[in-house]
């Protein structure tokens with residue numbers, strides 16, 4: 191787009207002014223005002239100022255016959271500033287700049303007033319790991335977690351808290367608002383929402399400490415999902431390690447079907463077992479992998495006899511925990 195001589199002057203002046211100080215809103219407005227005043231005073235010399243104000247620079251150029259577009263020659267001469275309406279061609283730009291700067295300042299100020307977007311500080315766990323020992327015990331359904339926990343309780347004075355047992359007790363508690371939900375989850379091998387399980391575990395730990403003073407816990411069959419793991423360690427107690435019992439599915443299925451003959455458990459049947467295996471692979475193994483990546487897993491093959499599995503468990507735990515076992 192061609193600019194007129196006064197237009198160029200106004201623009202140059204604006205540029206010069208903008209270099210004189212920081213582009214603060216008041217500076218910008220002052221510069222725009224100066225440029226505007228200069229244009230306005232030269233516009234008063236124009237023969238038809240009203241027409242100029244209502245037209246954009248390009249429209250104005252298009253409408254004027256070429257012969258009248260005399261910028262540097264003709265009747266006005268070389269050094270005579272053009273008198274025409276083209277002197278206000280920068281109006282629209284100045285207005286846009288003025289509104290733009292004003293809008294920018296408004297937004298910047300509003301942002302300053304907003305609260306900082308930092309994450310809230312993590313909650314302090316209810317129990318300190320320096321005071322309370324928590325070992326998570328994981329493994330597929332029927333891997334032998336409960337069997338090994340019973341032995342560790344006897345030899346090392348742990349309190350055994352089975353998440354599954356706590357959920358079954360809550361399911362059977364008269365008046366429990368979670369009874370039906372828990373029953374449905376257990377039958378289908380699904381995971382009960384973490385709030386319920388974490389609260390049951392925290393209450394059980396509190397009750398145990400209050401009643402017996404024992405602060406060593408085996409948390410069996412938990413955490414079975416990543417959200418449970420994060421929540422428990424954040425609000426209840428960080429775990430010392432994860433004891434993971436590894437067993438092939440075929441062996442676990444055989445054990446569960448055998449147990450189902452007398453256990454009375456609603457999920458010790460072929461259909462529920464299939465669903466439990468699926469949940470274990472898809473949802474619970476990622477938890478084991480997560481702790482493995484943090485080097486916090488003690489892995490024991492639980493295919494051999496219970497005695498052999500226990501001997502291996504003791505040896506590995508002693509290596510890691512030493513006196514603290």
Ligand SMILES: Nc1ncnc2c1ncn2[C@@H]1O[C@H](COP(=O)(O)OP(=O)(O)OP(=O)(O)O)[C@@H](O)[C@H]1O
Pocket residue numbers: 329330331332333334335336337338354411445446448449492493494495496497499
């Ligand atoms: N090493 C083993 N060899 C053979 N049978 C075993 C072994 N360990 C446990 N069992 C038997 O397998 C069945 C399941 O064991 P257990 O209840 O300890 O497993 P679990 O991992 O706690 O199961 P769940 O996750 O379903 O609670 C029980 O009947 C138990 O007696």
Ligand SMILES: O=c1ccn([C@@H]2O[C@H](COP(=O)(O)O)[C@@H](O)[C@H]2O)c(=O)[nH]1
Pocket residue numbers: 331353354355357375376377378379380381382383387410411412413414418457466
């Ligand atoms: O953290 C947990 C633990 C268990 N469940 C549900 O209970 C059953 C039985 O668990 P066991 O450890 O085999 O006794 C399990 O299949 C889940 O449905 C849970 O939701 N959350």
